[in-house]
Amino acid sequence: MTRHNRPINPAARAANRPYRLPPPLFHARSRAAWLLVGVLVLVAASFASLDLHLASFASGEALASMGRFLAEFVPPDLSAGFVHKVALGAWETLAMSAVGTGMAAVGGLALAVPASRWPGLRGSAVRWLLNALRSVPELVWASLLLIAAGLGPLPGTLALAIHTSGVLGRLFTEALQNAPPGPAAALQIQGAGPWRVLAYATLPQVLPQLLSYTLYRWENNIRAAAVLGVVGAGGLGQLLMFHMGLFQMDKTATVLIAMLGLVACVDGASFGLRRALTR
Template identity: 50%
Template sequence: MNANDVQEPCAARGAADFCLSCVLTSGLLIAAVVASFAYLAIDFGALFSADSAAAMGKFAISFLPPDLDPEFVRKTAWGALQTFSVAMVGTLLATLAGLLLSLPAAGRQGVATARLSRFLLNLLRSVPELVWATLMVLVAGLGPFAGALALALHTTGVLGRLFAEAIENAPRQPEQSLREAGSGGVPAFLYGTQPLVWPQCVAYGLYRLEMNIRMAAVLGFVGAGGLGQMLYYHLSIFQQAQAATVLIAMFILVLAVDALSDRLRKRMASV
């Protein structure tokens, strides 16, 4: 029997199976999208009407020009520093907790411990940051500390899972070789596996820091301090000029953190 005679039916059968699953998946996605639009009952005519466009344009113009009074700019800069501090503290606490939970979650301490750790990580990240912030405000009171705790709890669940997957996917040969040479479990992990996963873990941490900068600004809406709380206050009393200054500060802060994170990742990649 010719090898081509065997390969062609298999290829044809594989293509047919792939097309069938592709069609079924596409049909389900289209049905879900149509059902979502039908459930929401969006009035696109009113959304894109001339009156709506005029109202949105008038509202956008009310933000100009931003308030550049030196005293208010200093206040906004302090709010930006507070937002950055909340994100940094929350990410740092989450990184430490995520590293501690990633080892048992990766199955290094038995199946039962792995299941318990993964359940805890799933629980932490399944609760949104805003919900955690609402709970932490009740526990710790209004202010930046509640925001930092909220970010730490949610981000621990995210980073712990990512760190665990990085450890699971790392090659086991270096650590196994050290164990066979007589090294203990902890030194074998530190010298065999940790150097392989550390750059990836740092990249995950920096990426979550970028996300937490944005989320820290949003958490201010529930009393967690920073730029978000300033934005909520000025919007609630219809001070659009001051709100525009706060929005500009948010944009600059996000750009600065993104640029710093990008430089750190490039430096790590070149080492």
Template identity: 60%
Template sequence: MKVDNSSRTAIPAPPPRQAGTWLILGGLLVLIVASFASLPLQWSAFFSREAIDSASEFLAGFAPPDTAPAFLAKTLVAFWETLAMSAIGTILAALVAMPLALAGAGRMGRAPRALTRLVLNVLRSIPELVWAAVLLVLAGLGPLAGTLALAAHTAGVLGRLFADALENIEPHAEQSLRTNGVRPLAAFLYATLPQALPQMLSYTLYRWENNIRAAAVLGVVGAGGLGQMLKYHLSLFQMPSAATVVIAMLVLVALVDAASYALRRALMR
């Protein structure tokens, strides 16, 4: 039986790579090699017998974890405090990021777009620990400073992501409504925002996952929660108590990761 080769669709050849692409790849390769060459990575000392024995002795001090009822109750309070810090910080950040994203997406003109992008760059370039150190001076020790630090940094991240999501939406639907006499705000709410909202919610949930870990770290500078407990017990070399706090952190991160994954799956259906 003969096969009619004329009916087969020819597969187009892949486009040739531009010179700029090869230059970027070459620059990245040089950067990686230079990074390894410039850092004093002492792998032999890291895997030496003395280092392994010291690490084993240190880790053995964490067992068994402290399971006293009074300490578990205290850990549960810090567990909830860390969860609340991350949730409130993420919500505040999303509320601040939305209007900033509108300006950052150029919906209010070019000048506001450039200024807003600069503000978002500043907010997300400053780490949460630095925000917490500054806000601790204003709000004092406790979860308020940690919550505001998470909100400040996350607002910069979400504002940039929200603005990019709005800019990537096809404008035809909104333009069609406005051409037919619909007001700009109503056209945005009915045409553009519904397309970008699932992606925005996904970004917000992902940042909530990150803020759980950040909230635990912020306690190291006195911002409350599990991190503050961990710093306290490690500084006193109370390793069993520190082990309980670490386990609580792992459980909290696992629960939030699972909840966030389930919510994102539901949003994508």
């Protein structure tokens, strides 16, 4: 083969091809610029449509009222009896978030497998179910479940599980669909069935990612579990609403401190676990 008839290496051809830089940000052909303009227009329209009264909010009288209100939180109630009561509420909030997230991880995986593998109408129906579960906020689910389950941590735990199942199911579906196909294809060539391929090829590859998603949602569910007490779903949120409704600001301050401490501890533990999984 002569030098003139030698095939051209595609990599060399790509290397010799002139590189075209993207257009500058402030240019008519820049998509980022038009996206930024659209976001700014939406923000300006939002401020124009809302009656915010920012001037009265920053007035001297309003600032003085906020100062007097914040002064009522000091000092917090640190009596032994009330601290024990808050500790029990914090444990209840932690248990609600952990049980709800665990149930959601199982339910989300059970829905993600058919959503990622079933073609056509059946797979679309499962994906629509995932959309429906996560489109309703936890507070609305808890309000609906209170009618059937009554006051306490049960409706809050179920609300977290239902909403988070939709969120984790969608994330798990994308992880399963984006798994490298090599190991699964090797098992299929050997005659392994679809469930064995899932158990021995696909799941081991995406398991660290699934655990990372679950831990991240656990962080979010700690905050959600604290808020669910507003509708009587137990935990620190129920204590917060009770004492705030009675204008017992010293006790309210103690509950808020417990919320901040609980969220900080769970965030730190979850961050450490996720870093350990991704190493």
